[in-house]
Amino acid sequence: xxxxxxxxxxxxxxxxxxxxxxxxxxxxxxxxxxxxxxxxxxxxxxxxxxxxxxxxxxxxxxxxxxxxxxxxxxxxxxxxxxxxxxxxxxxxxxxxxxxxxxxxxxxxxxxxxxxxxxxxxxxxxxxxxxxxxxxxxxxxxxxxxxxxxxxxxxxxxxxxxxxxxxxxxxxxxxxxxxxxxxxxxxxxxxxxxxxxxxxxxxxxxxxxxxxxxxxxxxxxxxxxxxxxxxxxxxxxxxxxxxxxxxxxxxxxxxxxxxxxxxxxxxxxxxxxxxxxxxxxxxxxxxxxxxxxxxxxxxxxxxxxxxxxxxxxxxxxxxxxxxxxxxxx
Amino acid sequence: xxxxxxxxxxxxxxxxxxxxxxxxxxxxxxxxxxxxxxxxxxxxxxxxxxxxxxxxxxxxxxxxxxxxxxxxxxxxxxxxxxxxxxxxxxxxxxxxxxxxxxxxxxxxxxxxxxxxxxxxxxxxxxxxxxxxxxxxxxxxxxxxxxxxxxxxxxxxxxxxxxxxxxxxxxxxxxxxxxxxxxxxxxxxxxxxxxxxxxxxxxxxxxxxxxxxxxxxxxxxxxxxxxxxxxxxxxxxxxxxxxxxxxxxxxxxxxxxxxxxxxxxxxxxxxxxxxxxxxxxxxxxxxxxxxxxxxxxxxxxxxxxxxxxxxxxxxxxxxxxxxxxxxxxxxxxxxxxxxxxxxxxxxxxxxxxxxxxxxxxxxxxxxxxxxxxxxxxxxxxxxxxxxxxxxxxxxxxxxxxxxxxxxxxxxxxxxxxxxxxxxxxxxxxxxxxxxxxxxxxxxxxxxxxxx
Numbered sequence: 128x129x130x131x132x133x134x135x136x137x138x139x140x141x142x143x144x145x146x147x148x149x150x151x152x153x154x155x156x157x158x159x160x161x162x163x164x165x166x167x168x169x170x171x172x173x174x175x176x177x178x179x180x181x182x183x184x185x186x187x188x189x190x191x192x193x194x195x196x197x198x199x200x201x202x203x204x205x206x207x208x209x210x211x212x213x214x215x216x217x218x219x220x221x222x223x224x225x226x227x228x229x230x231x232x233x234x235x236x237x238x239x240x241x242x243x244x245x246x247x248x249x250x251x252x253x254x255x256x257x258x259x260x261x262x263x264x265x266x267x268x269x270x271x272x273x274x275x276x277x278x279x280x281x282x283x284x285x286x287x288x289x290x291x292x293x294x295x296x297x298x299x300x301x302x303x304x305x306x307x308x309x310x311x312x313x314x315x316x317x318x319x320x321x322x323x324x325x326x327x328x329x330x331x332x333x334x335x336x337x338x339x340x341x342x343x344x345x346x347x348x349x350x351x352x353x354x355x356x357x358x359x360x361x362x363x364x365x366x367x368x369x370x371x372x373x374x375x376x377x378x379x380x381x382x383x384x385x386x387x388x389x390x391x392x393x394x395x396x397x398x399x400x401x402x403x404x405x406x407x408x409x410x411x412x413x414x415x416x417x418x419x420x421x422x423x424x425x426x427x428x429x430x431x432x433x434x435x436x437x438x439x440x441x442x443x444x445x446x447x448x449x450x451x452x453x454x455x
Numbered sequence: 456x457x458x459x460x461x462x463x464x465x466x467x468x469x470x471x472x473x474x475x476x477x478x479x480x481x482x483x484x485x486x487x488x489x490x491x492x493x494x495x496x497x498x499x500x501x502x503x504x505x506x507x508x509x510x511x512x513x514x515x516x517x518x519x520x521x522x523x524x525x526x527x528x529x530x531x532x533x534x535x536x537x538x539x540x541x542x543x544x545x546x547x548x549x550x551x552x553x554x555x556x557x558x559x560x561x562x563x564x565x566x567x568x569x570x571x572x573x574x575x576x577x578x579x580x581x582x583x584x585x586x587x588x589x590x591x592x593x594x595x596x597x598x599x600x601x602x603x604x605x606x607x608x609x610x611x612x613x614x615x616x617x618x619x620x621x622x623x624x625x626x627x628x629x630x631x632x633x634x635x636x637x638x639x640x641x642x643x644x645x646x647x648x649x650x651x652x653x654x655x656x657x658x659x660x661x662x663x664x665x666x667x668x669x670x671x672x673x674x675x676x677x678x679x680x681x682x683x684x685x686x687x688x689x690x691x692x693x694x695x696x697x698x699x700x701x702x703x704x705x706x707x708x709x710x711x712x713x714x715x716x717x718x719x720x721x722x723x724x725x726x727x728x729x730x731x732x733x734x735x736x737x738x739x740x741x742x743x744x745x746x747x748x749x750x751x752x753x754x755x756x757x758x759x760x761x762x763x764x765x766x767x768x769x770x771x772x773x774x775x776x777x778x779x780x781x782x783x784x785x786x787x788x789x790x791x792x793x794x795x796x797x798x799x800x801x802x803x804x805x806x807x808x809x810x811x812x813x814x815x816x817x818x819x820x821x822x823x824x825x826x827x828x829x830x831x832x833x834x835x836x837x838x839x840x841x842x843x844x845x846x847x848x849x850x851x852x853x854x855x856x857x858x859x860x861x862x863x864x865x866x867x868x869x870x871x872x873x874x875x876x877x878x879x880x881x882x883x884x885x886x887x888x889x890x891x892x893x894x895x896x897x898x899x900x901x902x903x904x905x
Contacts, residue, residue: 245842252839267836276687282594283583302583303576305516306594310686312835318516318576321507343505344576405835408687439839 203354205297208335211289217351218292219268219365220374220383220395223419226264227370228429230436235367239352240338241325246317248349249364253440262445263419264429266372268364269294269315269349270404270412277307277316286346292378292413293351295335301345308346312408316348361386370423430455461885466626469877480870487867494860497853498573506576508853514838515831515848520574522823523858526707527567528601528679529700532672533708534560535608539672542665548736550883551728554876555715557612562868564605566861573857593682600675607671611664617657618882620644676701683826689766690830699751706741706748707819710812713737715869717809719878728879731805738808742797745815749790752822756786766835773829777847781821789818
């Protein structure tokens with residue numbers, strides 16, 4: 128790994144993770160695509176920065192850096208999506224000290240998953256741990272638990288846990304009993320209550336990895352964007368965050384990155400007192416939080432948003448106080 | 456006593472019940488059909504527009520459909536339990552009311568699961584439950600339990616019907632009733648001639664089935680409670696839920712039986728068979744169960760209140776603010792009033808026992824509502840949403856209409872069944888009379904000893 132980093136030049140950390148993911152690309156989207164890419168390359172443009180890649184079968188190939196993510200997105204059918212990306216154990220770390228409720232993660236996620244105004248896979252809540260504590264912004268995706276209550280109770284196997292740690296929903300299998308919604312202690316799941324036009328848009332074939340198109344009468348939730356992970360990219364929320372709040376990475380490799388800095392996962396958790404939300408429930412989430420200490424922004428900065436969004440937090444005592452003082 | 460003539464007498468006595476089509480009964484059936492038609496319209500609406508037409512949203516994903524489901528299924532299990540106990544201990548009460556109990560059991564077990572179907576987003580994929588079953592899901596357990604119980608109850612009900620079908624077949628041979636009816640009786644009686652061997656064999660089978668039905672009811676009850684208590688939600692994750700559901704089911708079951716007894720006795724003028732004794736004993740049973748049920752309810756909420764874990768406190772705050780009056784009615788009024796009425800021997804009259812039963816039924820339904828809805832409105836992470844319908848649940852007219860349809864269908868089927876077989880098992884009456892006679896003439900061995 129280290130060698131490769133120096134090879135690339137170490138300037139762009141994001142490329143580093145891309146590479147890390149690329150080196151062991153899955154059998155599905157892996158070797159064949161990379162080699163065919165390399166072949167394409169020879170024909171078209173020879174110039175540019177050349178990167179050497181290790182294919183899963185141990186060969187080293189040279190690929191033009193500008194082409195590295197241009198290969199066609201492989202469609203992952205529901206059956207294939209059950210397997211997961213080999214050798215991976217995805218993990219997310221959310222740094223609460225940096226979050227200022229900019230909502231870019233929510234917006235990008237909505238755009239990418241074709242979600243409507245109130246449909247949010249990533250929700251930003253205002254949480255107050257106790258009366259003395261100041262509230263903090265709490266971005267909440269699906270926690271992709273290792274002991275997922277939703278998967279246990281699903282009567283048809285429509286929601287499943289993959290080898291790479293991701294919990295997905297196959298909405299072609301879902302019967303809409305909503306038992307998973309009631310059993311999730313984090314309210315991560317949403318139900319499609321009525322018919323919407325976007326469900327009929329079949330231009331993109333359905334894949335549990337993209338969650339598009341959604342279907343009436345079925346459940347949906349944050350999917351950790353496996354389609355991007357297969358391409359060696361970060362999930363939409365992590366990419367979109369201007370503050371670098373969301374770190375994403377691989378527990379097996381012990382690295383996480385927010386696109387700007389790449390750090391050791393274990394070190395980050397140990398140094399910064401990382402924790403999992405409601406550990407006592409025994410669900411073993413794969414989303415870790417770094418406590419909101421030494422905050423980079425005052426809480427009030429989070430209220431520079433739409434009135435409607437502020438209305439959501441009206442029950443938090445701190446917000447009521449702010450309103451009384453006329454600050455918001 | 457000549458048994459054959461007695462049988463004929465009984466059929467003659469009960470036959471007006473079959474042919475009765477007074478103005479009152481016509482209005483009754485007409486109203487029920489009207490309610491069902493409105494319900495069907497509501498169902499089509501829900502099918503076409505999706506669950507958007509209900510009051511359920513992302514936080515409260517289960518509403519009164521699930522409440523009705525629990526209510527009817529509990530009713531059925533308690534019916535099975537009571538029928539089983541009556542038969543197994545050969546209680547003299549069984550001869551008059553066992554049919555009512557058994558019909559309630561089967562009907563509510565047919566109607567209950569329909570409510571869970573209403574709650575399913577994709578009815579077109581229902582067969583996936585059998586194509587891709589996953590055994591660790593409590594829903595799969597519930598499906599297995601309900602299907603087993605339904606089959607068991609049908610067999611049991613049919614077994615208890617056989618002697619009456621035989622009586623009807625024999626007695627209506629020359630009577631002026633439609634031909635299809637005679638054929639039906641003949642077919643359903645499967646050649647039962649009431650010979651001593653047949654009688655003995657049938658009663659042995661019924662007895663075995665009654666024990667099995669009690670066991671099945673307990674299993675099915677517990678599985679139903681586990682759908683809730685196996686989750687980690689505050690308010691549901693409780694170790695006493697399974698026995699609590701059994702007791703509350705028995706409570707509503709006995710109460711509904713008392714109400715049904717009252718209506719049937721009034722309408723068909725069966726004061727001779729359903730006597731004050733039945734209401735008195737029903738009242739005593741209801742009293743015992745209400746004490747137990749009150750004890751369970753108290754334990755459940757008391758431990759939550761006393762240990763005051765944060766999320767339990769949140770739930771109790773919801774219950775005692777938004778649901779204050781419902782909570783008071785369900786868990787104070789609905790338990791203490793029946794106890795107050797039934798505690799005094801003097802008050803255990805037909806009317807007052809029935810009133811106590813009505814209060815219990817309403818209380819139980821509301822109690823189940825307070826178990827399902829407020830818990831979903833108080834999740835671990837606070838609901839931060841601006842849309843009122845996503846924060847609080849209010850059932851829409853579609854849901855109410857379909858709930859009423861369930862009750863109407865229950866009443867309609869009950870009425871139709873009673874048009875086909877008498878509300879009082881005739882074979883039971885004969886068994887009872889023979890029993891009395893043989894006690895009187897103990898030394899006279901001529902009387903048939905079945």
